[in-house]
Amino acid sequence: MSIASNTPSAFRRTGRRRAAFQEKLVKRIFFLCALVSVLTTLGILGTLLNEAIKFFLDVPVWSFLTGTQWSPLFSPPYQSFGVLPLVAGTLLITTVAAAVALPVGLATAIFLSEYAPERVRKTIKPILEVLAGIPTVVYGFFALTFVTPMLQKVLPELLVFNALSAGLVMGLMIVPMVSSLSEDAMLAVPRSLREAAYALGATRIQVSLRVVVPAALSGIVAAFILALSRAIGETMLVTIAAGATPKLTLNPMESIQTMTAYIVQVSLGEAVHGSLEFRTIFAVGFLLFIMTLVMNVLGYFVVRRWREKY
Amino acid sequence: MAEVAEIAINVKNLNVWYGSFQALKDINLEVEKNQVTALIGPSGCGKSTLLRCFNRMNELIPGARVGGQVMFAGTNLYDASVDPTEIRSRIGMVFQKPNPFPKSIYQNVAFGLKVNGYQGNVDEAVERSLRRAALWEEVKDRLGTSAFKLSGGQQQRLCIARALAVEPEIVLMDEPASALDPIATLAIEDLIRELAPEVTIIIVTHNMQQAARVSDYTAFLMVSEERSGYLVEYGPTSQIFTNPKEERTEAYITGRFS
Known part of the structure; x- marks a missing residue:
């Protein structure tokens, strides 16, 4: 002053x-x-x-959550509000997607962070990011018009609309998310830890799997959980390729309906505004919101618990 | 010297480049077995680079190239047929800053055993290594706790135990005490002296007194005008420190430059 x-x-x-x-x-x-x-x-x-x-x-909450028959758009005697078939459809797709995305994404991340020379890394990363930018509707048509016919050659009894094809393509769609976030976590692992392991005679794969991945685990788990929440909430792909028949099944060969696809179906005008049928989408939407919220909170705690601090 | 000493590592015409920059020029050096050899010299003279030539750690740096020979147990380490991971299990390394894995104390020591497919009793090997690194008494009741719970000096001794667990013939130490307080430094120095009869130790140090205290032989390196490191003088530590042949060595040791 x-x-x-x-x-x-x-x-x-x-x-x-x-x-x-x-x-x-x-x-x-x-x-x-x-x-x-x-x-x-x-x-x-x-x-x-x-x-x-x-x-x-x-509709009582309990019968909504535990009912095994989902037919809200039918007339009263056949009308039923059990959400489990939709939840099963969603989880089925998510499981198939996870089975693709987690191993492929993690392997990609390990390749990029531990194996690829700088030049290769600089080429592959942007390509992966382009993959992440493709509109999901394109993935939907890719699943319906390319992957399903191809799968039908191997599995003749596969339906045109099925959970398998949608799940597989969903898996491919979230690979960039898993690999990119996991790779960031791995690159953050200090070089001194890798050097310590190499100096003990560890091979590259041992350094990757026994030192880098465990040290980056919290980031990797976070990547998995984000990608899975994305899969649970994904809409366009499953609406196009997975079908519109709510079914309580664990068989990915069948046609199913996910929670999101159901919301689309009703939003497109299958029910009168303000009717009980119409309100189902808010109940389903709310449940979806809770599911992804639980995933994210779970992820937060898992990350904090498992953290290998360096 | 009365008897013919055994040679652990024989460096012949060693040259190292990082890209187009030559870091080391025409190094010739015979390191004696089961002795402590210190590498000293001003910053940037390539001491650490030379050390990292002995277990082929330099090749982890993109653009690094090595020319010449490093003979170890009758073979040139840079022969095309040599597997660097095998070399590194026989020539261990301790780094400047303690770098334990983010795992338990036990897991840290057992790591090298596991990656090298150790067939014996791992528990015993872990205990033996921790004893040799003078750490056993301090940690025997908490082997399962994180290595990060240890003090800096303890962490460095854990890193030494980790290196010793795979029973290397040579241990390379890159300024192992530079991040530690004076008491922890003394503990490391005592440990080096205790290990020396069984293991060849090559230590890079910035600290002249440390070199004088712990080493049997000293190599003095300097930086040329082109910023390449070269060997000025090499001999028994007592001779280097009391009666150096080269004037530059004397100037450096008496602190006229650093």
């Missing part, structure tokens, strides 16, 4: 006051931008809850 008061009038105080005002204004604007996403989340949650509660006034 004393320095400022001793300095002659080369500084214009009005200018400084304006800068302070600008600073305040900018801070406000940034805060409002941050607020937008928070308010949106709250708004979505509010709408979901509001409509879901109205739904559960008519």
